[in-house]
Amino acid sequence: MSTRVLTDFDLVLPGSLSEALDILAQNGSAVTVVAGGTDILVAMKAGFKADMVMSLTALPDLDYLDYDASSGLRIGANASIAQVVDSADVERHYPALWQAAKIFATPQLRNTATVVGNLLRGSPAGDCCAAVAALGGSLTMASAGSTRELDIDDLWVAYGTTARADNELAVELKIPAPAAGRVSAFKRLTRVNEDLAKLNVAVSLQMDGSTCSDVRLAMGCVAPTMIRLPSAEAVLEGSELNSETLEKAAAAVQEDISPIDDQRSTAEYRRGVAGVYLKRAVEQACSIA
Amino acid sequence: MQRARRWQWQRIEGIQMSEFKTIGKNEQRVDIRSKVLGTAVYAADVNLPDMLHGKVVRCYEHAHARVVSLDLSAAAAVPGVVKVLGPKDVTSKAFNKSVIDLMASESTAQMLGDIEEQHIFTDHVKFYGDGIAGIIATSEEAAEQAAALVAVEYEPLPVYLTPEASAAPDAVQFTDQKPGNLAFSLPDGMFPGGQLGWGEVDQAFEGADLVIEDTFYTPKQKQCQMEPNSYVALYDDEGRLNCWMSSQMPKLVHEKLARLFEMPMSQVKVTQTVVGGGFGARLGMVMEPEVCAMALAVPGRPVKLQQPREEDWLTSPSRHPSRYWMKLGFKKDGTPAACDARSTNFKGGYYLDGSALASTTGFWLQGMYRFDTLRYKGDSYFTNQPVCGAFRGYGNPQTNFVLEQMIDRGCAELNIDPLEWRKKWHKQVGDMSWLNATPYTSCALDECLDQGAEAIGWAEKRAKYASQTGTKRRGIGVSVGNHTSGAFPMILEQTTCTVRLNEDASATVLVACSEIGQGSHTTLRQIAAETLGLPLDDVRLDAGDSDANGFDIGAHASRTLYVGGTAVMKACEDAREQLFARAAKLLQTSIDELDIDENKQIFVKDSPDRFVSAAKICRDGSFNFANPQTGELEGEPGQIQAYVSYKPDNNSPPFFSTFVEVEVDTETGEVDVLELVSSHDIGRAIHPAICEGQMEGGAQQGLGMALMEEIYFDDNGHVTNNSFTDYKMLGASDMPKMTNILVENPDPYGPFGAKSVGEAGLVTPVGATANAIFQATGIQFTQGPITPEKILQAIKEKGLSYT
Structure with a gap:
């Protein structure tokens, strides 16, 4: 039930990265970090209470999205989903991410929500989460006095929970430059077009002729977190991509997922379409390549 | 958008079509600027000095419980709280939030068994979110904080989520007025044998070549009107109870509030603000009793009551979920020999319009086809669910989902084209209409079907999709329906209208008809301007003020244009006649010889140089009617005013059809609606764009009911999806390509030949979509809505494969 009561909280607007990191160092878990705010504000309307809200709006220079052919893609913490959609580089080199961003939520939310925020929310349904999990990459986690690279595979630890330490700020997402022959795609199922996914899937494969390697498959809404699909990946890794191997991979997905019933769909349905959607995503990735 | 018209050059109400100045034109809506600019004042926008905020304390712990103890002391101590109200602090009078009991005659309501069993705050919680107490505070926040501190001890009761559960002999009784929790069944006194229909049904089944039967379920769908219900109430210093609200039925709410609080109606003033959508969700009272009870507790101070969407969802009525059994018997040649049906409705926690839905569901059934024999029984049982009431279509979409699928099943078995079957067997002019009391007055359904079939390419697609391969399967379906234009004589339709010509011969039309977004004030104004012969800009409608406006039953049963429009037309005819009578005197001619031009000059038709301005006649009537020296009359004194209290003689049902084309992904169960064509026999389109808007909006809700919309409950009766x-x-972006076809075949009773279009648009998309899915997959889905989950499950269970 929505609430009309907005409880008291401190709003802090650091003007520099070091100031932000100091605030995190001093206040730790009391801080709720807000970039686009599209999740937090909704949560607050539903009763989520924060002691201190640190908004990144005033942080300079974090709204970049840069692509370099050798070092790859860098997305700053304040870069919006809409910036991804507007990027011809992302469209060309990271189809999975571009496709996810293109149909992400609604135009208003795409203008406000951030890619990094979507990852840090830790929802198993995040569309950008699926894309980034498939593409691979890392988050630069800054804290006062130190910085570390957190592999995307290590980010989500439980439903709504990430490996971010209380004193850390995710400042940048890096996705490596794709080698020649790298293909990727994103697909999802929703109840209506502008909706949260009831199942989403992203794939990224290195194609050498019809042989695939370095296979990364990610699926959402089928486990407490966004997950990779190790069994299906193992089927495809190093194999000839044909209808037979695809069928095998689609069947193997069942071992990787543990869906539940919720408002958006049922466990049975998710099991029923998971393989189909994986197959279609791989086909989509290869058809674009 | 394509629009086809079938002009019939005939005289209607003395005006020839070719002479129309504004009827049939897409005039600018009277409310469009303020709505687009955001300046329209909805009830939530009403803010008065010293205004307080009310909050209803609701039970979210249980869907069925008794309140054992209620302690409001902690709530009362919250800073900003002005008053806390328990059940004993407000009137103990029982009431019924619905207004259906006022709409039929008293003897009918009695025979139907309408009851009053609701209280402002209850000690018997009957659904998740039922109201148990009230808080009045200086801010919404304080009121909410206080509500959270109300200490309640409950005795949980068994939760009944189906009619079978609440009908069990040992079940807790919802009210002692309805034994066995049977809220309603067709009363013997009105419907002999407790049933509708005609003929020897059982005998007819024996002679049938094909008998099919099945049990369906239609979902609990929410109207989702844009504006949540909001109110301001003030018991003022003069002892008058004022309420600003957005009911569809302001005059009936006026009566109900006066009765509930035992005040003369003249001491209760109801102001209808701009209404942000109705669809039946405000057909009657929603939170008016609560907010007025709060206002009476704090005399002299206005109280605002508004609820977040999730709460509005639970406290305003939805569509009745229905379990609907049907058995049909056909002869080999398709002759519909017998129809036997029963709908059992989930009533929710309170009675409201308990008598109406189970009846109308059957009315729509008996009104559609020429069955040799027909029998329908309908009932409703209380359930621990949020209340059910009116929703656009009022049982018609339910019947459409069931009947139209059953017809297609029969046609498939008999190898008959479902379009041809419908053309052959639908009722026609002269056949008894839905109430089985008055005959149909006009029907252009064949024209609708022909034009619709052509627009969507029925014949080619139907044949093509009969044999297809691949995992994606297409299908095309058709559905027909009819509805009503007001519900006379079942409901005592009436509208009063006063027309006043101002001193410059502009006109003010006082009428209580509700503008709920459907465009009625725009179309009523067109009717007034056309009838008076005045430019549109010279005519203004004044509605929504219970002091100024006379009786109007309210916006229900698609009746506003049909009944209200005729009332406006008749009052305007009278005003025009008075005006022309004065002009005739001055011009020394007779009324019949006169006409009025676009500059409001009344002239003699045969010699246009003889004229007098309407403005002069009106001005002279107020300012210039006597010689100040002699007192001799120089003109005719008095302002021209006309008044009618109009009741219709019919309900001129509109007929309509919808064609839907879908593509079903048999690997995922997803349904892509490719195209929807609706054609409506609307009599006359007063404002074609508004008609099309009704059809498109209706299709959005009809497709929603067929494919996805349903309120969910967990086992405890808690609603789990009361949010967007x-x-x-x-x-x-989810809507298909749509074509709206308006077939104009003027009805002898409707104003300018018009019939209704308000509810109709929702009805046939429901059955047509189900039938399209049937052709695509070979499966009929009896449990609505037809979600991808159900489709995939059915494919799996039936072991079907599509390659």
């Missing part, structure tokens, strides 16, 4: 995050409707 969890309950989905089709958005703009």
Whole structure:
């Protein structure tokens, strides 16, 4: 039930990265970090209470999205989903991410929500989460006095929970430059077009002729977190991509997922379409390549 | 948008079509600027000095419980709280929030068994979110904080989520007025044998070549009107109770509030603000009793009551979920020999319009086809669910989902084209209409079907999709329906209208008809301007003020244009006649010889140089009617005013059809609606764009009911999707390519030949979509809505494969 009561909280607007990191160092878990705010504000309307809200709006220079052919893609913490959609580089080199961003939520939310925020929310349904999990990459986690690279595979630890330490700020997402022959795609199922996914899937494969390697498959809404699909990946890794191997991979997905019933769909349905959607995503990735 | 018209050059109400100045034109809506600019004042926008805020304390712990103890002391101590109200602090009078009991005659309501069993705050919680107490505070926040501190001890009761559960002999009784929790069944006194229909049904089945039967379920769908219900109430210093609200039925709410609080109606003033959508969700009272009870507790201070969407969801009525059994018997040649049906409705926690839905569901059934014999029984049982009431279509979409699928099943078995079957067997002019009391007055359904079939390419697609391969399967379906234009004589339709010509011969039309977004004030104004012969800009409608406006039953049963429009037309005819009578005197001619031009000059038709301005006649009537020296009359004194209290003689049902084409992904169960064509026999389109808007909006809700919309409950009766995050409707980008066809075949009773279009648009998309899915997959889905989950499950269970 929505609430009309907005409880008291401190709003802090650091003007520099070091100031932000100091605030995190001093206040730790009391801080709720807000970039686009599209999740937090909704949560607050539903009763989520924060002691201190640190908004990144005033942080300079974090709204970049840069692509370099050798070092790859860098997305700053304040870069919006809409910036991804507007990027011809992302469209060309990271189809999975571009496709996810293109149909992400609604135009208003795409203008406000951030890619990094979507990852840090830790929802198993995040569309950008699926894309980034498939593409691979890392988050630069800054804290006062130190910085570390957190592999995307290590980010989500439980439903709504990430490996971010209380004193850390995710400042940048890096996705490596794709080698020649790298293909990727994103697909999802929703109840209506502008909706949260009831199942989403992203794939990224290195194609050498019809042989695939370095296979990364990610699926959402089928486990407490966004997950990779190790069994299906193992089927495809190093194999000839044909209808037979695809069928095998689609069947193997069942071992990787543990869906539940919720408002958006049922466990049975998710099991029923998971393989189909994986197959279609791989086909989509290869058809674009 | 394609629009086809069938002009019939005939005289209607003395005006020839070719002479129309504004009827049939897409005039600018009277409310469009303020709505687009955001300046329209909805009830939530009403803010008065010293205004307080009310909050209803609701039970979210249980869907069925007794309140054992209620302690409001902690709530009362919250800073800003002005008053806390328990059940004993407000009137103990029982009431019924619905207004259906006022709409039929008293003897009918008695025979139907309408009851009053609701209280402002209850000690018997009957659904998740039922109201148990009230808080009045200086801010919404304080009121909410106080509500959270109300200490309640409950005695949980068994939760009944189906008619079978609440009908069990040992079940807790919802009210002692309805034994066995049977809220309603067709009363013997009105419907002999407790049933509708005709003929020897059982005998007819024996002679039938094909008998099919099945049990369906239609979902609990929410209207999702844009504006949540909001109110301001003030018991003022003069002892008058004022309420600003957005009911569809302001005059009936006026009466109900006066009765509940035992005040003369003249001491209760109801102001209808701009209404942000109705669809039946405000057909009657929603939170008016609560907010007025709060206002009476704090005399002299206005109280605002508004609820977040999730709460509005639970406290305003939805569509009745229905379990609907049907058995049909056909002869080999398709002759519909017998129809036997029963709908059992989930009533929710309170009675409201308990008598109406189970009846109308059957009315629509008996009104559609020429069955040799027909029998329908209908009932409703209380359930521990949020209340059910009116929703656009009022049982018609339910019947459409069931009947139209059963017809297609029969046609498939008999190898008959479902379009041809419908053309052959639908009722026609002269056949008894839905109430089985008055005959149909006009019907252009064949024209609708022909034009619709051509627009969507029925014959080619139907044949093509009969044999297809691949995992994606297409199908095309058709459905027909009819509805009503007002509900006379079942409901005592009436509208009063006063027309006043101002001193410059502009006109003010006082009428209480509700503008709920459907465009009625625009179309009523067109009727007034056309009839008076005045430019549109010279005519203004004044509605929504219970002091100024006379009786109008309210916006229900698609009746506003049909009944209200005729009332406006008749009052305007009278005013025009008075005006022309004065002109005739001055011009020394007779009324019949006169006409009025676009500059409001009344002239003699045969010699246009003889004229007098309407403005002069009106001005002279007020300012210039006597010689000040002699007192001799120089003109005719008195302002021209006309008044009618109009009741219709019929309900001129509109007929309509919808064709839907879908593509079903048999690997995922997803349904892509490719195209929808609706054609409506609307009599006359007063404002074609508004008609099309009704059809498109109706299709959005009809597709939603067929494909996705349903309120969910967990085992405890808690609603789990009372928000737009969890309950989905089709958005703009989800809508298919749509074609609206308006077939104009003027009805002898409707104003300018018009019939209704308000509810109709929702009805046939429901059955047509189900039938399209049937052709695509070979499966009929009896449990609505037809979600991808159900489709995939059915494919799996039936072991079907599509390659």
